[in-house]
Amino acid sequence: MSALERLAATVAARRGADPEESWTAKLLSKGPEKCAEKFGEEAVEAIIEAVKGDRARLTAEAADVLYHLLVMLAARDVALADVLAELERREGTSGIAEKASR
Template structure:
């Protein structure tokens, strides 16, 4: 890896810090050659602090270290993407990220769908959507619907019609997301359980 520390006159390159699991950007720091070498050797992310004008290992005072998982260099060889497992909050202000955002996984379209389901569930104007009607019918009806969709997925899995299988799978996932919220949970709660089983 040929990092171009000489591109800028200060000998520093930006280091974007990303959570290995959630893929959220946690912070931006700067590294010189020595900071990079120490990071690789210790597996704890070390920066060159422009404010302190010295090397600085994240968490050296707070204990909130960033454990190195992987690193990549951009196409111009002058910016690092550092994947980490953070220990505690990353920002010195005590938040998970330097943008004061929670470091929770998001699932793109599925997270947007969860938000729509939640809006329909909490709709105060008596919305007449399919989702709202299921919530009005209660947990038994929602659970029954998940069971029905699961059976249909199994049936279609045994046939050769991929389109029907995918459609029934989408129906099952959609109704499962509704059931999760009916029980007061979201996908992140399931992810937490799965992560706990990796040990």
């Protein structure tokens, strides 16, 4: 199991936890819209670090983006396995061809 899969499992396990004791539970208790907002904030922070060119800060922000993506997915009952399956389905397909098929 990869670190990302372990993190997804932790996020799922915290779904019913006490929001006073778990940041993940606190985010999830605020609903999918708030989870999406937090994901967006972290994505913007990662973009800023990418533009600045600070590898260490970009790495840290990218980790935050992945965490908040998993929380957002959990808030809408989308499993990481489903996202990974979609990536596998697209594997070997040109990005240009994939976009044209939509």
